[in-house]
Amino acid sequence: MPQKPINKLKYKIPKSKEHLLEVIQKQVLADLRLEKKVRKENMLIRWSGKKRDRVDDILVRELQEEDEEWKDFTRDEVEVKDQLVDDIIHDLLTDTVQYMINIYRKKQRFS
Structure with a gap:
């Protein structure tokens, strides 16, 4: 830092x-x-x-x-919390996109 x-x-x-x-x-x-x-x-x-x-x-x-x-340390605390929220949202979005891709591929196989 x-x-x-x-x-x-x-x-x-x-x-x-x-x-x-x-x-x-x-x-x-x-x-x-x-x-x-x-x-x-x-x-x-x-x-x-x-x-x-x-x-x-x-x-x-x-x-x-x-x-x-x-x-x-209030400004540092806010920065850490913001970074943590960004990381969590990024992980959730990545997992969601990957899950949707897997569903789409399975659907394509059975169609």
């Missing part, structure tokens, strides 16, 4: 002025170290064993934004 495409490689664009202000306030507080940047930051630092830089911050944010997309 091919890898899922990543739809978003950029940050989510704020839709309103209030949301933009909220994002800016969070970033300023994080830059002043008055608030943690990322909830899972301590675990990441322990795992990586190094100080985080700006690239790490961007990667962690993108990972957290895309986390729900990677956990959501």
